[in-house]
Amino acid sequence: MKKQFLLNLFVLFFFANFLQAQTLINPIIKGFGAIGDAPEATEKPDPNMDYKIIVDLMTGEEDKSELSFSLNNVARLINLHAMGGVPKEKITVVVAIHGSAIWSAMNNETHKKAFGVENPNTPLFKELINSGVKILVCSQSMFKRKIAADELVPDLEVATSALTVISTYQLKGYAIIRF
16 A cells, blocks of 8 residues: 555656646747647658648537637647747638537627626637637528627638538648647
8 A cells, every 4th residue: 555655656746747847838829729849859840831721620618618628729739830840921720610619709798698707718719810810600500509790709700601611721722620
């Protein structure tokens, strides 16, 4: 029993020190999408390529007071490419929001009426948009959930559908990532 306790204590101490030693960085999206610096990485994105990425954002959080893990992954995606040496001007990201992720796109007033809390994702949306990310919200998901365009976070755009956004951008040569 004592040996097991000491072993558990050692493992806990080791991992706590390892995590503290890891340096978190935010090279482009400063307030979100923190990533661990990886100077030892040998496989990195190509800094000479133009990265065109369409994100199919369809999952949302059960607890509407929490930051969307999937939306924060968009920030991580951008920060990871930058950490790997890709210049900001070579990273183009378009996000198609639909499904249960639609609730993250509601403005503060509408979100508070629906869930009792302001939208924790609003500052993240602002940072993504200010960094050049185009964010499109599926009108079909809005219609199904009775969300009007004026109930969205400011500067989000309404698209015919997520399906048409994804097919259009894939045909334009964008790589697709699903969250």
